[in-house]
Amino acid sequence: MSPPREPLTRERIVDAAVRLIEREGVEAVSMRRLAAELGAGTMSLYNHVPNKAVLVDLAAERIMADARPYQVDSDDWRDHIRAHARAVRELARRHPRAFVMLATRRLSSEAGFRTIEAALGNFDRAGFRGGVAVGMMRAMVSYLLGTLMREVATSPELGGIALSPYEDVDMSAFPLSAGVMDELGTYDHDQEFEFGLELLIAALERYRS
């Protein structure tokens, strides 16, 4: 009568963790809850995973592995940078609840270097080498990290702010803000992402000449 329970596996545990993270965020993950979701005893998990921290690490890695290498058929370095940036954004949008966690975490050396190498390749194509290329890559990473954190934080489908922020503030003290109140109160993430991206690319172009 007892259905032969699927045996516990690191695989199955990490899967469950990833699902839970994507559904309710990292803070919802607990060993007890995970075990319950798997129909197992809490402590059984510890036969496959040393502790919660590395379980979360494993889940983060699994999600990271969902980053697909970008595809682009162009010789223009700008198109490569655009495609790379958009691929990162795609990852963030596929896993909004996990993104902050991913961004905070140190990536595994292997995957990390794959990304770094690709980025360096793009800057190389643009004519940037050595320390300058590293600096540009880091500036780009910073911008991506920042916009995407903001985008994820303001996406309404996960409790992000709706606002309009001018509840009980005396706007007469802030004339410039008042003049762009409509723009301040709304987000067009597609357009904003592209705007910032083009801004940075323009800066690189200018740096070249």
Added chain:
Amino acid sequence: MSPPREPLTRERIVDAAVRLIEREGVEAVSMRRLAAELGAGTMSLYNHVPNKAVLVDLAAERIMADARPYQVDSDDWRDHIRAHARAVRELARRHPRAFVMLATRRLSSEAGFRTIEAALGNFDRAGFRGGVAVGMMRAMVSYLLGTLMREVATSPELGGIALSPYEDVDMSAFPLSAGVMDELGTYDHDQEFEFGLELLIAALERYRS
């Protein structure tokens, strides 16, 4: 004999929370620990603060209030933007353990609009108005958020990574990375911050013409 205990106050509680956050980070804050630090019973705190979440909010606000308006004597819009950016960085460096929390949190409308208004003023000086100015401000905020998160996360004095990351990775697969291994393994936050900042300013200049 008993020294007349200083009475509990919202003020004193928030102070203790701020100190604890700056010393050990938000995750170290607990009502029990805070009470112990104040020589009071745990539940006494609830006479002055409705729950932990708003206590942390209050602490965040108090830290935020430490943001000093920047000073600069120049008519050049670039200098204003530089000064503003550096002021934000100063705040992050004064409160590294709290910065991620601050960045994640929604700022109080009043302080928020003061910052926004100042930023819009700088873009106005540069000749940018309306939606374009808002877009630029957001791009700038994204960059600041990103670099400073990275800077704080990699600052060694709070458990940031030391690395050199090439533990057991086969570097021959990543020739470009291998070529800049020294640069990848070290951070000069001052220089990197300024580099990215100048990059963005250059982009704005180019956009103007």
Added chain:
DNA sequence: TCCGTGCGACGTACGGCGTACGTAGGAGGG
């Protein structure tokens, strides 16, 4: 002076957490 009355401090208790530790049962090899 005495008596409410109200407020701040505190203890207890509940349900949750991560996990150290001990145990039990079954599978596989000698």
Added chain:
DNA sequence: CCCTCCTACGTACGCCGTACGTCGCACGGA
């Protein structure tokens, strides 16, 4: 047939946030 080892699991400890009830004290009015 027995021994070993691996996996699953229960119990327990020390944390957490906080609902709730109580107690003592200061203060105002009679």
